[in-house]
Amino acid sequence: MLVRDGRIEQVAAHGSLLAGDAHLTDLGECALLPGLVDTHVHVNEPGRTEWEGFATATRAAAAGGVTTIIDMPLNSIPPTTTLAGLAAKRGIAEGQAWVDLGFWGGAIPGNAGDLEPLHEAGVFGFKSFLAPSGVDEFPHVEQADLEKALAEQARIGALAIIHAEDPAVLAAAPQHPGVHYRDFLASRPDDAEAAAVARLLDTARRTGARVHILHVSSAAVLPLLAQARADGVQVTAETCPHYLTLTAEEVPDGDTAFKCCPPIRDESNRDRLWAALAAGEFIGVVSDHSPSTPNLKLLQSLGGSGDFAAAWGGIASLQLGLPAIWTEARRRGHTLADVVRWMSAGPASLVGLDGSKGAIAVGHDADLVAFDPDAEFSVDPAGLHHRNPVTPYAGRTLSGAVRTTWLRGRVVDVHGEPFGRQIRRPLPS
Known part of the structure; x- marks a missing residue:
């Protein structure tokens, strides 16, 4: 492969010489993958930078082979629900991103008039919660709000x-803290x-909106998605490493x-x-990736209560997803080509x-990654680059x-100077 000015200029069969070869890199037994694209990252800066910030999140991304992230519109203060909120994000992120970085907007009660200006400013779409988000400044949408948005x-x-x-x-479910x-x-x-999901898909049918279901954890939604697609609803869905690797x-x-x-x-749900x-x-x-400070996780190892009901809900895994x-x-017979399709091509x-x-x-x-598929390591939270050393993968052996x-053709040194760029939603051709 020949790279010039940050872009791939030629791709040839292994062992072939490319015109203009000047600096050759031998990857040995490593596989060469496209950089991962992670469209679901909570950076939390400004406002809750002690949870996670642009510098720490993007270093973790680069160390994990992720070369593009799209930042969620919460849990920062202000959230990305107005042009001013977007400007605050962009301003503070400038010069401290080790990977390329884009932004989602947020659709909350009362901000329908902000959506078009944010869209024109380059956000990649708009996030809404159908249930409380966990932070007061990003309220969930009731049905009337959802219809309007x-x-x-x-x-x-x-x-x-x-x-x-x-x-x-959720309100009717048993609550035993x-x-x-x-x-x-x-x-x-x-x-x-x-x-x-059923309510959302019904609303999407009536409004003609294109919708994407975030972090699907339950296989119970799969038949609903299949039927909606058969009906012509524009719907996609994602899932996450923790739902596929933990039980x-x-x-x-x-x-x-x-x-x-x-x-x-x-485990049965995971198999589905x-x-x-x-x-x-x-x-x-x-x-x-939705980290917080260790005290908000109420970790028993740090003297916390270990109360699942009261602890902050979020998994820190940006560096470990691949x-x-x-x-x-x-283990299940899939290939690296499958992983690339799921974690790079699909999100892109x-x-x-x-x-x-x-x-x-x-x-x-x-945007490239040299990945050694046969190496094994035990996860040490202290060796991760995200801000707070908390992860459910601690002590787990990964391959x-x-x-x-x-x-863009330059080696990312997480201890050097950042050169990631802020990116915007591509305009229709």
Whole structure:
């Protein structure tokens, strides 16, 4: 492969010489992959930088082979629900991104008039919650709000990305705070996802909006998605490494590093998610990297209560997604080409970046990863680059190691100077 001016100029068979070869890099036994595209990352800066910031998140991304991230519109203060909120994000991110960086907008009650200006300013779409988000400055949408937001997004041609859990089902579920993971799991049942997805898809049918279901944890939604697609609804869905590699049966009581919403479910459910992934029912696998400070996780190892109901819900895994997925994918007979489709090409296509990201192809950015598929390592949280050393993968042995990451043909040194760029939604051709 020949790279010039940050883009791939030629791709040839292994061992072939390319015109203009000047600097050759021998990867040995490593596989060369396109950089991963992670469209679901909570950076939290400004406002909650102690949870995660642009410098720490993007270093973790680069170390994990992720060369493009799209930042969620919460849990920063202000959220990205206005042009002023977007400007605050862009201003503080400037000069401290080790990978390329884009932004989602947010659709909340009362900001329908902000959506078109944000869309024109280059956000990649708009996130809404159908149940409380966990932070007051980003309220969830009731049905009337959802109708209005989706109608406006259909009008302007924007993508709606949705956290789909139904608040009425959650309110009716048994609530038993404490350290037992089975009690937390019962408080966020499959029915909460299924009911929310059904309501969302009905609204999308009527408004003509293009919708994307975030972090699907429950296989109960899969038949709903299949039927909606058959009906002509424009709907895609994603799932996450923690739903594909972890199971409820293995979550220790009190270990709130495993808490996320929607939750990690049982092994049988995980098998159904893998089957759906293999069948192409998910457009991608993305991290939903959503860290917080250790005290908010109420970790028992640090003297916390280990109460799943009260702990912050979020999984920190941005640096570990590739080896985590590869470890389980290989066990199930999948290839690195499958992993690239799930974690690079698919997410790039979701946000319209498939003309420049997500593939080793002529004309694409030379975002590349040297990945050793046979290396094994034990996860040490202290060796991760995200801000707070908390992860449910602690102590787990994973296969596959990122040896080198290139961004537009330049080696990314996480201890050197950042040169990531801020990117915007591509304009329709």
